[in-house]
Amino acid sequence: MARTRSDSPVLFDLPIRPDFHMEAGLMREGHMPVAGLDEAGRGPLAGPVVAAAVILDADGVPEGLDDSKRLSADARERLFQAIVESAVCVSVASLSASSIDGSDILRASLEAMRRAALGLCVVPRFALADGRDIPPGLPCPARAVVKGDQRSQSIAAASIIAKVTRDRMMARAAQIAPHHGFEAHMGYATKRHRLAITQHGPIVRLHRMSFAPLKSTG
DSSP, X not given: OOOOOEXXXXXXXXXXXXXXXXXXXXXXXXXXXXXXXXEEOSSXXXXXXXXXXXXXXXXXXXXXOOOGGGSOHHHHHXXXXXXXXXXXXXXXXXEOHHHHHHSOHHHHHHHHHHHHHHTOSSOOSEEEEESSOOOTTOSSOEEEETTGGGTBHHHHHHHHHHHHHHHHHHXXXXXXXXXXXXXXXXXXXXXXXXXXXXXXXXXXXXXXXXXXXXXXXX
16 A cells, blocks of 8 residues: 655654644635544454544634543543534544454554545545545545644544544443453453453454464464
């Protein structure tokens, strides 16, 4: 896959918290509305990859937006609700473990972001996508932003929506497969999770059989 040009910052250019600077600049150039795109779940051994697209209301950006990984679970839940209540629109899409196995995690992540963007009830004029690659097939021009969830409030909002949604999905999976402890590790390769796979085996259509060490158990 060809790598697209990204807006890559040096470390000391990162703001303490994400702001609305990039969005405001694009809006001044006539690109309005602007959507933020991000995903959650690229690294786990189990579960879907989930992406979100968010168009924030420039006059009602929730306080405290940040990279979801830098927030507590309680803060993410609070901000999830604030984003849903205040944003112009929010969209979520996911690709299953089977879809990831049939492609690869990068392509699956970009496809989930594409679907999330297409699911917005308001068509964006521009999109800011977290990472180094622009998802193909977006409904608008876009820019890839390295560490975007620490730079753009729109991307940070998308990261929170994606993370909370995926965590809820994995908590639901834990009710179906209690021995694997998904509610604690969300499918990541913790010691407890690896031990559960050894003792109980992987779960069809939930574990990513293309990921090591699951390749050897398939």
